Structures are given as structure tokens and as C-alpha cells.
Amino acid sequence: SQKIEQNSEALNIQEGKTATLTCNYTNYSPAYLQWYRQDPGRGPVFLLLIRENEKEKRKERLKVTFDTTLKQSLFHITASQPADSATYLCALDGNRDDKIIFGKGTRLHILP
């Protein structure tokens, strides 16, 4: 069955450094992959989408890579700030339809 794995432990990063989060998947051939941010008590907020034919996507301090051979996406936040502390969710389309499947998320703490 389809499976998505994200860093299961919380990630602590010093302010100003680059935070890198990993999303691995198996038994999938997704057409695209998305990253969302979720703060406590709130719904997820869309950040970036990358398609299977794209290697890298950037938006301000965010960068996402997508390696369909390794079945992996990396999500980078450069010049991290305490306000970046949140849970980050990786999501892939399920069976190439409009439904998306989420990973468990990685809790990121940026330490001042």
C-alpha cells in the first residue's frame, strides 16, 4: 500500500540556520507533491507544490526538491526564524487523482 514517511521526531534548529525536512514515499508514482504548514489548533496552510517533472521549486526562503528516482522530497527553510516553528506536512496525490494523502508531519522548533 502507499506509504509516506516524514521525520518522526521533532527537529530543533538554531535561528538563522537552514532547516531541512525529509519526505519519503513508497508504492507511489505521484504526479505532484505538496508541503503544508500547520500551527497548533489550526488547519494546514498550503506552502508549495512541485510536479513530477520539476526538480526544484523556490518561494522566498523556502525551497523544495523532488527526486522521483529516490522517491524523496526535501523541504528547506533558509535563514530560519522562531516564527517558522510549526508542523510541516508533506502530501502526495493518491493514484494521480484529486485526492491527496498526507504524511504525519514533522514538528520544527527554531531556537532563538
Place this chain on the structure above:
Amino acid sequence: GAGVSQTPSNKVTEKGKYVELRCDPISGHTALYWYRQSLGQGPEFLIYFQGTGAADDSGLPNDRFFAVRPEGSVSTLKIQRTERGDSAVYLCASSALGGKEQYFGPGTRLTVT
């Protein structure tokens, strides 16, 4: 403009009771999704609508769960004979026609005692 709204924000009910959770999507969004999220987990897909019809209901856990979207806008998730295991945050999201990014509401926290 207004985002996705969900009511109630919190619902406490007794085991065996019936509950309805409401979602108001962003105006004009054709797709509407329901998810369930337990503590420490990502959102778990339940069902999604394109317009009025359920395009995929494969995530509904059993026949106690049902959702409707009669006019292609507001949706209601209905849970019959609630069980303690149904306790979770129920999230609703909508997306524009052809769009892949989903816009989420704040969720309804359901607690079954």
C-alpha cells in the same frame, strides 16, 4: 475574502449519539474535502466532492459516516452512533476548479464521551 469556515468549533457528545459537522467552503470552489486528524498524525482523507457529487468516498471508515453537499457549496459530515474512537479534529478543505492547493478550515474538535 472569507476563508473556509467550520461549525461548531468544538462538539462534545455522548457515545451512541448522532452528530453533524458543517463546512462552508470558499465561494466558487468546486472541490470540497473532509479529513480527520488525530493527535500527532497527519490529516486522514475521508471523502471529497466535485460539485454536488461525492467523487471519492473511499476514506469513510464505515457506514456510520456520511457526507452531503446538496447544492454544491456547504457540506455536512454526519456521524451516526458515535463511538469514542471517533474523537478527533475533523477538517474541511476546498479548492478551485483545476487547482491542486487546498484551503483548510480551522476544524471541528469532536469529543465522544
